[in-house]
Amino acid sequence: MATYEEFEAFVQKNYKVFLHADTPKNFMRFTFPMPPNGDRTQLLLVGPGSSKKLNNVIVLSPVGVLKGPKLIEALQTTLDSIAGGLVMIGDMVYVKSSILLDNVDANEIDAPFAVTAMTADDLEKKFVGGDEH
Numbered sequence: 001m002a003t004y005e006e007f008e009a010f011v012q013k014n015y016k017v018f019l020h021a022d023t024p025k026n027f028m029r030f031t032f033p034m035p036p037n038g039d040r041t042q043l044l045l046v047g048p049g050s051s052k053k054l055n056n057v058i059v060l061s062p063v064g065v066l067k068g069p070k071l072i073e074a075l076q077t078t079l080d081s082i083a084g085g086l087v088m089i090g091d092m093v094y095v096k097s098s099i100l101l102d103n104v105d106a107n108e109i110d111a112p113f114a115v116t117a118m119t120a121d122d123l124e125k126k127f128v129g130g131d132e133h
Contacts, residue, residue, distance in 0.1 A: 002055070002101065002102060003055070003101065004048045004055070006101075007046075007057055007099075007109070008028065010106050011028055011030065011046060012028070015030040015032070016030055017029065018030065022090075024045065024089060026048055027046060027047035027058075027060070029043065029045050030043075031043055031044070032044045032061075032114070032117045034114075034117060034118065034121065035118070040121075042117035042118075044060070044113055044116065044117060045059075045060040045062075045094075046060070047060075049098060054100060055102050056099060056100050057101060058096060058097075058098055059096070059098065059112055059113060059116045060094040060095070060096055060116075061094060061095045061116045061117050061119070062092055062093070062094050062120060063093045063094060063120050063124050063127065063128065064092070064127065064128035065092060065093070066093045066127055067091075070127050071093065073127070074123055074127050077123065078123070081119050082115055083095050083096075083097050083116045083118075083119035083120075084096045084116070094120070095120040096116075097112050099112050
């Protein structure tokens with residue numbers, strides 16, 4: 001896979017992308033079936049990376065609204081996470097990962113999606129108490 005347009009087509013073909021007022025500009029929003037059997041889902045948002053040098057996409061999955069000690073603990077908890085880190089958009093905290101498109105095949109996209117979704121789901125359970133949305 002070489003371009004964001006090919007990645008976008010892959011996501012639209014394999015997932016039901018839907019619009020929502022809270023979706024950041026140029027991002028797609030969809031639910032990702034949680035491993036191992038897909039009986040639960042986690043919200044993912046994907047969009048183009050802003051780097052002109054890297055051909056990458058950003059993967060976000062919401063954790064919830066975290067403030068004060070909970071936010072500090074969540075930031076410390078993600079130190080060892082392979083999913084990336086935490087970012088805040090408005091008052092919502094997300095797990096953020098990135099996929100470099102130059103070196104990824106279509107069949108390798110679900111793994112970063114799964115890691116991001118599982119990390120966000122675990123943090124959501126620990127710090128928010130479960131699904132907010």
